[in-house]
Amino acid sequence: MSGDYQIRRFEPAAKNEPDYDAAVAWSRAVAFGFHEESKSETRIDRGLAMSRADHSVFTGVYQTSEPAAYSLSAEVPVATFATWRKTLNVGFGKLVDAHLISAVTVRTSHRRRGLLRQMMSEDLALAKDDGVAIAALTASEASIYGRFGFGVATSEQSITVDTSARFKLNHAPEGTVEVADPKILLDLAPQIFEQQHRHLPGSIDRQESYRQYVSGSVGGDGADGDGGPDAKIKAALHYASNGDVDGYVSYKFGGWETEPATMEIVDLVAANSAAYLELWQYLGAIDLVERVKWSGVSVDNPLTWALEDPRCVKGSDPRDMLWLRILDIQKALEERQFPADGTLVLKVRDALGLTPGTFSLDVREGHATVTATDAAPDLELDISVLSSIYLGAVHPASLVAAGRIQENQQGAAFLAAQMFAVERPAFCPTHF
């Protein structure tokens, strides 16, 4: 870091702990960076408690010289960055540790001086040294993170579903759905999510804030602006035939002024497809409502295929969601299972120098052995591109067509598509 700045890492301290003031100033800087309203102390304390539950680490960049008269004090960071660790499902039920990055901001008056580059380069190197093979984030703008080796690994869309008389599901009903007090989701949501997480490639385990929001414990827009309980939240649960709860939906009414009357899904989590479709059957049956909206849905949504009239579902705004960054090629590839055997020699560029080189990927009976080699590469690609194909998000042939992969051996891109495939379309339902 240049002499003008100092970088500090600390934990989201509680009141009476030495770093509490730093944690509060850091939280205010993040809110400023994302143009949020200034938050009450109660709200900041609640956010810090959630960050502690996730064992987050805060990074702040501080001015070392005296700030201009009347401007923010040197105790308020000019740049912020948060990290924590959660598991990522890399296919076939395998969960691996991922290093998650969020809350990245640089104050406007200090931007484009390399502060993000400095924080990111240091942080990724530390994570790799700590033995984590993959980093992950979701991006505010798609133009920022490719240069640091991140590639899009899952996508999402918003949907609007016509639940008028047209809405008919073609499925064999299984189990039942009942309305519940949303507060029960404080306990149930993590348990049900865990079941979904284990069978969904691309899924990242959820941070503490999720169960708080989906249960309506926080997120309200009360007059005091402290983000307390959200009285609008409602919940329904799906019970399997054996009585186990294996799905939930948390939702809220859009208000009588909206036409047609609309329910908005806050979160829908299902451990299996029966629970998923039955929860939709429930949503489609809500009286006085003719439309259900959900943002953050898989582009490959099974609901469309389960409806007698698939045009009830209107998708919009398809967009990148999860970005992955392989930090250690050998570890990341050997950690996952491959559905097809084969050998590929990959020449990988890595501008940050974390894991460049030419590697032979040999897969036998689904297990990979990765070794450095001098052999001629079948495919040449950037680490961001390898991170995108890691969970089969995009067909390598499309990346050859886009000029992002150089295919030296005919058929190598097709072989890569078969080897890197996962058992169902990768999707990440967790925003962070």
Ligand SMILES: CC(=O)SCCNC(=O)CCNC(=O)[C@H](O)C(C)(C)COP(=O)(O)OP(=O)(O)OC[C@H]1O[C@@H](n2cnc3c(N)ncnc32)[C@H](O)[C@@H]1OP(=O)(O)O
């Ligand atoms: C994971 C998350 O938290 S996503 C949220 C990201 N944060 C935001 O969107 C909040 C608003 N934006 C910001 O706070 C800042 O503009 C940031 C964090 C995006 C960039 O911070 P800076 O310190 O200005 O970036 P820095 O100077 O280190 O630039 C590094 C490189 O990224 C490029 N870059 C930075 N921001 C952008 C951008 N928005 N779009 C395209 N390129 C960008 C720079 O040109 C530079 O390129 P180069 O080094 O290859 O020449």
